[in-house]
Amino acid sequence: MVYNTALSIVQQEEDAEDVTQEVFVQVYQSIEGFKRESKFSTWLYRITLSKAMDHERRKKRKKRFAFVKSLFGEGSEVVVDPPDFNHPGVSLDNKEKAAILFKAMESLPDNQRMAFVLNKVEGLSYQEISEVMETTVSAVESLLHRAKTNLRKELKTFYDQLKE
Amino acid sequence: MKEKKDIERTIEETLNSLDGIRRAEANPFLFTRIQARLDRSRSGFERLAQIAGKPAFAFVLLLLVVGTNVAVMWKGSADASAVKREQTQFAVADEYHLDVPALYDYETPEP
Numbered sequence: 001m002v003y004n005t006a007l008s009i010v011q012q013e014e015d016a017e018d019v020t021q022e023v024f025v026q027v028y029q030s031i032e033g034f035k036r037e038s039k040f041s042t043w044l045y046r047i048t049l050s051k052a053m054d055h056e057r058r059k060k061r062k063k064r065f066a067f068v069k070s071l072f073g074e075g076s077e078v079v080v081d082p083p084d085f086n087h088p089g090v091s092l093d094n095k096e097k098a099a100i101l102f103k104a105m106e107s108l109p110d111n112q113r114m115a116f117v118l119n120k121v122e123g124l125s126y127q128e129i130s131e132v133m134e135t136t137v138s139a140v141e142s143l144l145h146r147a148k149t150n151l152r153k154e155l156k157t158f159y160d161q162l163k164e
Numbered sequence: 165m166k167e168k169k170d171i172e173r174t175i176e177e178t179l180n181s182l183d184g185i186r187r188a189e190a191n192p193f194l195f196t197r198i199q200a201r202l203d204r205s206r207s208g209f210e211r212l213a214q215i216a217g218k219p220a221f222a223f224v225l226l227l228l229v230v231g232t233n234v235a236v237m238w239k240g241s242a243d244a245s246a247v248k249r250e251q252t253q254f255a256v257a258d259e260y261h262l263d264v265p266a267l268y269d270y271e272t273p274e275p
Binding site: 001003004007013016017020021024025028029087088089090091094097098100101104120121148151152155156159160163 | 167171174175177178179181182183184185186187188189190191194197198201202205
């Protein structure tokens, strides 16, 4: 659950392992603070999403910094652009399209991305997602609707470019 | 027109490509790594480092340092004013010959 969620957000196995480790350390250190106002799994998802998104933000900051450094001619460090992510749980006939979808998901705003991952990858209901994200069911519906709209735009651009 | 419909169909298929996805399983050694990390975090030094890293701890330490400085300065200024008071007292006593004469102050006439 933790590893799967982390993997779907960070899209790299090594990074997902790091995030998973951080999550369990956090759980171990904060378990006494768990007030049992929500389910344990809800709390676990929250920590996982928080750590995974923090990791993503750090990665984006590093990329931006490396880009700025390259503008000033400082450091010829190659910024590695990893190949398309293949989630091991996707069926073989869907692998290619799933890789394209995961790439498109990187462009989603944080909240939409989290809601989409929880719904499509973890299979949580709108109610469960609302508990994890501490929002209302209608807000979750709205987030998912916007996520799909944005993904359609992104995918249309991708497929149009492919045709050319 | 047909092309547009094809693209739309492909887009929908892509959006649905995660249907039936199974949970990814972590490397079996991940559990060992996590266990080792938790064992390290239980060690005294790391726990001390965790406490020292908290903002509340830094704030209390800062208050302590500032408080100590203020106390030293206060005491210093109090001492300085006490010394000044004493000096003033001596000056006044000297001027009005109020000091207690010591034995060696008396002039002994020479034979």
